[in-house]
Amino acid sequence: MRYAVRAVVAAKARYVLPAIGIVLGVAFVVSALVYGEAVRAMAERDAALADVSVEVGPDRTETPLDSALVRRLAQVPGVAGVRPIARGWAFLVDREGGTDRAAATNYLPSRHTLDAGQAPQGANEVVLDDKAGYSVGDRVRIVVNGVVRDVRVSGTTAASRSLIVLDTATARKDFAAAPDAYTEVDLVAAAGTSESALLAAVKEVLPDEFGAVSGTELAASAQADAEKITEILLGFAAIALFVACFLIANTFTMLSTARARENALLRAIGASRRAVLRRVLAEAAVLGVIATVPGYVVGIGGAALLGNLFSDGPPLQALALTPILVALCVGLGVTVVAAYLPARRAAAIPPIAALRTGLPVDQRSLNRRSVVGAISTAAGLAAICATPQTWELIYLGAPLLMLGLIALTPWLGLRLTALIRRPLTRLAGPRATLAVENARRVPRRTAATANALMVGLAICAAATVPLASLAAEAERAADTGDTADLRITPVDFAALAPDTAARVAAVPGVRLVSPVGNAHLDLGGGRALDAAVVDPVSLPQFVPVTVRAGVLGSLDHAIAVTTETATRRQWAVGTRVSTYTVAAIVDLPAGFGHDALVASDPDGQPPASILVRADPGQADAVRDRIRAALDNPTVRVHTRTEYREAAAEPYRRFLGILYALLGAAVLIGALAVATTMTMSTVERTREVGLLRAIGMTRAHVRAAFRWESVVVALLAAVVGLPAGVLIGSSAVWGQDSVALAIPWPTLGLFVVLTAIIGVVAAAWPAWRASRLPVLDALRSDTE
Amino acid sequence: MLARHNRNDTGERMSDVVAEVHDLGKVHGGGSARVVALDGVTAAFRKGEFTAVMGPSGSGKSTLLHCLAGLDTPTSGAVRVGGTDLSTLDDDRLTRLRRERIGFVFQSFNLVPTLTAWENITLPLTMGGVRPDRDWVEGIVAAVGLSDRLHHRPAELSGGQQQRVACARAMATRPDIIVADEPTGNLDTRSGAAVLGLLAGCARQWNQAVLMVTHDPMAAAHTDRILFLTDGRLADEMPAPTADRVLDRMRDLDPEAAHG
């Protein structure tokens, strides 16, 4: 072991890059565990704080939970406490004019312990969570139900996430479905009454349209969310570690090659194979342990980053036994496992090799590996092609395809480099010839290097295709066939105020407005109709409505249905549908997305969007004027193109998060390329000396290594990207609602980025090689 | 210094001098590890002249060649190739000079293992972005007798064939001077003779200056003159040598080696 430590220290330059790879992998695992645990602990604490035995709420938010029901629940035997709750979403306008979505709820003395100040009194006071950064007496703006309110901070309270506490009367007015109602009721069991007994008792008295869940179930679902987050993060960590294995294996293969003579000498003087094997594995173990320590530290940093990014920074437990043990197991385990095969090969060296000069050549045939790879690739392709019928086959097809391609890469690398040798030579002369030849020299090493990069690229491509397809679909759906110049919509979880349309209409430059809402018409018997709530007078100015039968009129107690709906349900003009009469049968543009038109929402919801016609050519100016007039950051005023882009935005953002999570795998892949290039320059010192002696300039030497690196990196792109695209496409093929959209520009960007990775990975090794003193290099005994 | 030297030598076909070293000194290391490899060597090399450098091991022969070829930098004195003082050149220009005006043949490991014989031969040309003149290069290839081996890699060639490829490469750019460090050191007599013939041809047919280090009196006898080095100093110069005279002189210079 002491020898191993010394060996690692002696070869530290060569171990730096693989160590970084292990650090990243371990850090990812630690981040996932520590962050996941923080989220779980927070959920647990919230549950304990909430102290709820049973929570009762309506199945549909429109159903009022009135005080009569609250009183009835209070009389259920075993209920010790009743907390009627009125809650929903509200937005706090931050100092930069942006918004922070917060859970808004009524003030409950038992739930909200004030750190400072007093409970909110009246509609003009709120209590904020202590992380919001305001103190008692500050004036803030909040947006509730689309209405901006100027309020005073009356107090602050500790909370694990953004919170706005309103006084009970205000909260009920804001969120409850009826004046006398609440949104939920929390019940606390009396001592001696079990949660389940209380739940059963409550269910006895509950009307049909209400549901009850136990506190345990509530806590469990919050816990399950936290566990899902941990699992997803661990999945990405596993990808990073898988890639790190290639990097580590490659490093140990190259080190064993460089030390072949030393190992043979050891064998010659009597060391057993097992002794040599142990020696290499001990070195791997030392490397793994050494890299685990910074890995753990970086992981804690990563967890803090995740905390700030995705939630309100739950308190992390930096030193916990589980993540420490897991980090050690992962750091040690992955390194030793990845080093095992190279170590066995190192141990298999015959003692006679000690007498040979030059580096031993890997003469194992590629045939068997290539055949296995081809079979696995073919099976994977077959499974993927069958996914439209049975989409679960993707779980079989994707790994088979990837593993097959990994096995096939040495062969593919030889074929592809043979193809590009001539054109590249014509392009860049002997620099390129040397680069291509060197990439061919050790096919397995080149393949393992490319594979490390390929895995990350393939997964990036596989994630990009379905998300790009969804984004394209969303953009298409955003094109609802209307001719509005501007479209006003609320941000997610927000709403437009009932008077927004009237206020917009008053803005100078606005010619016409037409609010559009969504209504869910209950037809009874479990049937429902998805209708648009429209103004039948102004709507045809924006949307081409073709009346096939009947008259559109004012839709007073009447509906217009699409031809398709009328045919399907066998309705005609005059048919009674629930409380409505079918007044007209109409054709709406594809993309409008509703089966019927009504004039008002039975639930009284405000419109979901407002279509605006502006003075000709004034769309941008009018948009800015509307924004200024509404002065509400939860309302989006978009031109047609902005609206389309905004529709695809959530997918792009999600893709951005995926790229960030896959970044570690790609980075480790890049490290693998850099490691191989470093070793490659060391091995070829003498060749570089020769080339310099017969007149190759430093710039050309650098270029030769850069080309080599780019060739290896592009091999990864050429194999990985099509595989990823195929896997990603198969996830879309089976879906009727989404059309496949291959994001060519993004894929092109990936190729460019891969080439850049190649250039950057070669930068330092190439520079070093070009600076070798010619005579020393010529005299070196490598190769 | 150099100017005076030139004036002194004007009598001897000054225009034919393609390379010269003047008062060349090279010291390796410092302190107790200080080794004087070259100590005030002055010599000129002319077109069409085949020169051998001889001397005991460690006498500075390789160092002289390396300095002359711009691979090593002298600690004192000057090297001129084609009228250019090498110490005035930066790395890129020195590299270019090596590529275009000097041909080098080493004792071993002369060829890039991943390139074919043809690619190795044309390497100094393609490396400089010059399209190889096919007729010229094919003429050389024919002269070195490798026409049927052009698409083989070095590993598929014998040692003698490899050295002949190296000679062809050294000749490919029509350099002013060809420098060979024990080119026949690892070869059997026949292959050695072939390589010697090629080098002699460079001087006689192509009118190049050829400089060769050798330990072999028979090989040295093929040359026009011999420079004898001992302890980094130019000990003697022998024009029109024969094998017997070389042997005699070697015995004088380094009795132990000649006896042993």
Ligand SMILES: Nc1ncnc2c1ncn2[C@@H]1O[C@H](COP(=O)(O)OP(=O)(O)OP(=O)(O)O)[C@@H](O)[C@H]1O
């Ligand atoms: N890089 C170096 N560092 C220190 N000393 C050196 C170095 N290169 C050469 N020398 C020394 O300089 C002297 C001349 O070396 P050189 O290689 O020129 O000898 P040589 O005449 O070519 O010998 P040989 O016939 O054995 O090839 C020797 O004493 C040698 O040890």
Ligand SMILES: [Mg+2]
């Ligand atoms: Mg020598």
